[in-house]
Amino acid sequence: MLDASEGYITEDGRKIGGVVMEMKNITLRFGGVVAIKDISFDIREGEIRAIIGPNGAGKSSMLNVISGFYVPQEGEVWFHGKKRPAMRPYEVARQGIARTFQNIALFEGMSVLDNVMTGRLNFMSAGLLSQSIWRGKAEREEVENREAVEKIIDFLEIQHIRKTPVSRLPYGLKKRVELARALAAEPKLLLLDEPMAGMNVEEKEDMSRFILDVNDEFGTTIALIEHDMGVVMDLSDRVVVMDYGKKIGDGTPEEVRNNQEVIDAYLGVAHD
Amino acid sequence: MGRRETLVQSQSGAGGLQSLPALLHRNATQFGNAPAYREKEFGIWQCWTWAEAAAEIRAMALGFLEIGVEKGDHIAVIGRNRPAHYWSMVAAQMVGAVPVPFYQDAVAEEMTYVMEHCGAKYIVCGDQEQVDKVIEIQEKVHQVKHILYTDKRGMRKYDHSQMNALHDIMAEGRAGHHRLDAELDRRIAAITYDDTCVMLYTSGTTGKPKGVVLSNRNVIESAKNSADFDHLTRGEDILSYLPMAWVGDFIFSIGQAYWCGFCVNCPESPDTMMTDLREIGPTYFFAPPRVFEMQLTNVMIRMEDASPLKRRMFHHFMAHAKKVGGRILDGKPVSFGDRLKYALGNFLVYGPLKDTLGYSRFRVGYTAGEAIGPEIFDFYRSLGINLKQLYGQTEATVFITVQPDGEVRADTVGVPAPDVEIKIDEKGEIHYRSPGVFVEYYKNPESTASTKDAEGWVATGDAGFIEEGTGHLRIIDRAKDVGKMADGSMFAPKYVENKLKFYPDILEAVLFGNGRDRCVAFINIDLTAIGNWAERNNIAYASYQELAGHPRVLETITNHVEEVNKSVAADAMLSGCQVHRFVVLHKELDADDGEITRTRKVRRGFVEDKYADIIAALYDGSDKVSTVTEVTYEDGRKGAIKATLTICDAKVQPVAQHKVAAE
Numbered sequence: 001m002l003d004a005s006e007g008y009i010t011e012d013g014r015k016i017g018g019v020v021m022e023m024k025n026i027t028l029r030f031g032g033v034v035a036i037k038d039i040s041f042d043i044r045e046g047e048i049r050a051i052i053g054p055n056g057a058g059k060s061s062m063l064n065v066i067s068g069f070y071v072p073q074e075g076e077v078w079f080h081g082k083k084r085p086a087m088r089p090y091e092v093a094r095q096g097i098a099r100t101f102q103n104i105a106l107f108e109g110m111s112v113l114d115n116v117m118t119g120r121l122n123f124m125s126a127g128l129l130s131q132s133i134w135r136g137k138a139e140r141e142e143v144e145n146r147e148a149v150e151k152i153i154d155f156l157e158i159q160h161i162r163k164t165p166v167s168r169l170p171y172g173l174k175k176r177v178e179l180a181r182a183l184a185a186e187p188k189l190l191l192l193d194e195p196m197a198g199m200n201v202e203e204k205e206d207m208s209r210f211i212l213d214v215n216d217e218f219g220t221t222i223a224l225i226e227h228d229m230g231v232v233m234d235l236s237d238r239v240v241v242m243d244y245g246k247k248i249g250d251g252t253p254e255e256v257r258n259n260q261e262v263i264d265a266y267l268g269v270a271h272d
Numbered sequence: 273m274g275r276r277e278t279l280v281q282s283q284s285g286a287g288g289l290q291s292l293p294a295l296l297h298r299n300a301t302q303f304g305n306a307p308a309y310r311e312k313e314f315g316i317w318q319c320w321t322w323a324e325a326a327a328e329i330r331a332m333a334l335g336f337l338e339i340g341v342e343k344g345d346h347i348a349v350i351g352r353n354r355p356a357h358y359w360s361m362v363a364a365q366m367v368g369a370v371p372v373p374f375y376q377d378a379v380a381e382e383m384t385y386v387m388e389h390c391g392a393k394y395i396v397c398g399d400q401e402q403v404d405k406v407i408e409i410q411e412k413v414h415q416v417k418h419i420l421y422t423d424k425r426g427m428r429k430y431d432h433s434q435m436n437a438l439h440d441i442m443a444e445g446r447a448g449h450h451r452l453d454a455e456l457d458r459r460i461a462a463i464t465y466d467d468t469c470v471m472l473y474t475s476g477t478t479g480k481p482k483g484v485v486l487s488n489r490n491v492i493e494s495a496k497n498s499a500d501f502d503h504l505t506r507g508e509d510i511l512s513y514l515p516m517a518w519v520g521d522f523i524f525s526i527g528q529a530y531w532c533g534f535c536v537n538c539p540e541s542p543d544t545m546m547t548d549l550r551e552i553g554p555t556y557f558f559a560p561p562r563v564f565e566m567q568l569t570n571v572m573i574r575m576e577d578a579s580p581l582k583r584r585m586f587h588h589f590m591a592h593a594k595k596v597g598g599r600i601l602d603g604k605p606v607s608f609g610d611r612l613k614y615a616l617g618n619f620l621v622y623g624p625l626k627d628t629l630g631y632s633r634f635r636v637g638y639t640a641g642e643a644i645g646p647e648i649f650d651f652y653r654s655l656g657i658n659l660k661q662l663y664g665q666t667e668a669t670v671f672i673t674v675q676p677d678g679e680v681r682a683d684t685v686g687v688p689a690p691d692v693e694i695k696i697d698e699k700g701e702i703h704y705r706s707p708g709v710f711v712e713y714y715k716n717p718e719s720t721a722s723t724k725d726a727e728g729w730v731a732t733g734d735a736g737f738i739e740e741g742t743g744h745l746r747i748i749d750r751a752k753d754v755g756k757m758a759d760g761s762m763f764a765p766k767y768v769e770n771k772l773k774f775y776p777d778i779l780e781a782v783l784f785g786n787g788r789d790r791c792v793a794f795i796n797i798d799l800t801a802i803g804n805w806a807e808r809n810n811i812a813y814a815s816y817q818e819l820a821g822h823p824r825v826l827e828t829i830t831n832h833v834e835e836v837n838k839s840v841a842a843d844a845m846l847s848g849c850q851v852h853r854f855v856v857l858h859k860e861l862d863a864d865d866g867e868i869t870r871t872r873k874v875r876r877g878f879v880e881d882k883y884a885d886i887i888a889a890l891y892d893g894s895d896k897v898s899t900v901t902e903v904t905y906e907d908g909r910k911g912a913i914k915a916t917l918t919i920c921d922a923k924v925q926p927v928a929q930h931k932v933a934a935e
Contacts, residue, residue: 213425
């Protein structure tokens with residue numbers, strides 16, 4: 001069923017479309033260190049795709065390759081049926097890819113609202129002059145974008161901290177603000193780097209619900225890296241498992257869970 | 273004498289305004305362009321005029337007809353304060369159904385009993401969370417015919433054969449109005465003054481909740497009398513944030529709002545209540561003491577961090593306000609110099625402070641439900657905020673006694689409200705009779721009979737007395753909680769607990785000692801106040817439990833307890849109630865665990881059973897106790913926390929026992 005290029009229907013009735021991004025034989029080296037070794041997999045439209053693996057398996061490097069931040073020495077990244085050249089981060093953003101970071105990267109001194117507004121950058125085109133007198137296009141754009149941002153603030157239930165400077169927020173909320181900023185860009189593909197790291201059970205449950213709701217409401221394709229196996233298995237449609245830079249498993253959570261190599265990697269078997 | 277006359281008069285005087293739909297029609301036709309509802313959504317206050325609200329409510333009522341709601345059906349409403357939820361209650365009345373608001377934070381298990389008892393076939397849910405609970409309940413209770421929800425989020429995947437968005441049935445109702453209009457008008461016309469207006473469940477400090485049936489007469493008469501008493505107009509703005517299942521919210525946000533025609537403002541989310549309060553600046557406000565306490569604590573904490581100049585100015589002018597503010601508010605004579613200084617203080621301190629708190633337009637407001645600390649009460653009144661107390665019950669449609677302007681004191685609950693008669697029986701229990709007296713407890717004639725006698729007198733279950741001279745009522749405690757100590761002296765736990773709770777550091781206190789030779793207590797610390805204190809004193813802590821057991825916290829609490837003992841000892845009648853030993857609990861008493869009700873009243877018997885081991889240790893002289901406590905998480909799952917608690921001794925004042933016995 002997974003092979004059909006038109007996509008498939010999940011157990012809970014969501015339609016997963018065709019391939020949007022394909023990684024072909026990616027190898028990434030940092031000097032002599034091989035971070036990723038000959039990995040291939042694809043991401044389909046509308047699915048939640050997880051990349052898991054023990055510490056140092058190369059997950060974050062993989063996400064950076066997807067986001068275009070790292071350019072692999074070997075292999076190709078295909079996005080929407082086209083081979084993707086090396087790009088600058090803003091070009092990636094324009095293609096409809098947004099991300100959050102493992103170590104939160106927000107503007108600490110700015111309010112939540114302003115932080116989320118920065119995610120709308122690609123929807124604003126008013127010039128310096130118009131912006132500085134805040135008339136005509138600049139004003140109109142701000143109103144439109146504020147409206148979009150308010151919908152996201154409502155969606156992620158962060159109304160109560162709208163005007164709070166980010167530096168004053170607890171960790172779990174900062175993560176949510178980062179997600180809000182990523183969503184403000186209306187991405188087609190959303191990359192989440194350890195969205196639940198350092199959270200308690202309740203915060204993890206909240207975040208899981210938001211991820212599922214984002215996928216369900218906006219139809220956003222999501223690729224995420226996560227440590228917490230339980231969360232990953234509940235959330236994702238398909239899982240790629242990495243260990244020491246190699247892909248050791250790929251499939252539905254059920255398939256991955258029963259994969260002997262994956263079990264070994266997680267329980268710890270000596271490597272030659 | 274005059275009572276019957278006023279009743280008859282108001283019935284005819286109301287000009288056929290004998291139901292909320294009738295009042296809605298009056299408001300929509302007489303001042304249709306005035307704001308009726310506001311709700312903050314997407315960062316902006318959205319507004320509906322009376323005419324718009326009436327159209328929305330009518331569409332909803334047509335939708336109810338479309339899905340087959342019959343006269344006499346019960347429609348449960350479970351959600352936070354939103355215009356759509358208020359509308360659904362009035363729409364239910366239009367089609368002859370009975371709205372039953374539920375406490376939205378109740379877990380599914382708790383909701384099952386009430387759901388089964390009222391037999392609601394139609395449920396209006398706020399969001400997915402509430403729908404999930406109803407579906408869970410449906411496994412046991414099969415009566416539900418249709419679930420409606422306001423927030424569409426996350427609902428797409430659900431089986432919609434018996435489910436619909438409220439918005440969608442409103443559209444269906446609008447589309448089918450040619451077919452349904454006649455039937456709806458017929459049903460609205462059939463509503464009488466004695467039909468049921470709403471059914472509200474009591475929070476149930478003891479036993480199962482009871483469904484209090486209130487008629488249109490109860491609600492409209494009470495709303496009218498209380499609105500006249502405080503001269504409420506249609507210019508008022510209120511903030512509706514208290515649970516919709518609570519009678520107070522029904523009377524303020526629906527009864528009085530429809531009678532007077534004022535505007536109901538709904539907060540954006542429960543967490544934004546304080547910001548929304550400030551933005552709206554209500555003219556008429558209602559809050560349990562906790563809200564005022566919390567605000568005062570926040571003000572004090574922020575003043576600690578203010579610059580020395582501001583801090584000195586604040587303390588200087590607050591001292592002046594304490595001296596003359598209350599007197600100015602009560603219209604008592606105050607010297608010209610003091611008035612001038614108060615005016616200056618108002619410009620420099622009181623005004624900005626009231627603006628920050630959201631009280632700059634505050635004309636009249638009430639606190640009720642629990643006793644409020646005299647310092648807290650005086651703080652607000654000295655700022656010129658007309659905060660008053662009232663005493664009420666669901667069974668009375670809120671009002672039993674209220675404080676008239678100019679006769680406001682922290683230690684009484686006022687004089688009988690208009691049209692209310694009060695008597696104290698030989699045991700000291702308060703009884704009342706009024707047009708607001710409830711019709712019955714739903715499906716519970718025994719309880720109805722034991723609470724309300726043939727002449728319409730209702731027993732409150734509270735012990736109190738009427739003060740000589742002023743005619744004000746003073747409440748001592750719940751009648752059944754008042755007991756005797758082993759030596760025969762009076763045991764009134766609430767009296768001592770309130771004194772303890774007036775300290776910002778103490779959130780909750782429970783006193784034990786009925787039938788024993790001395791009293792002991794449980795104490796919950798207030799995390800906001802103590803947490804802030806810990807921060808300022810460089811005390812590190814990882815959890816509530818750790819902070820609650822910190823030696824310096826225990827030392828502070830011991831000081832508070834000893835001060836309370838001194839003040840209790842001064843009262844000859846209750847000096848036996850001094851706290852000999854106490855323990856600071858390792859968890860907050862929580863409604864999810866059944867320890868307090870949803871309206872935050874301690875369920876004494878339950879707590880006594882649950883923590884029997886700790887109470888035993890308090891009496892047997894041991895200095896530590898290890899305990900395992902079951903806790904319920906928000907989603908209904910259970911867990912356990914283990915703790916070893918330190919038992920503290922408090923100094924007590926010598927008691928002249930014989931004097932008490934001799935009296």
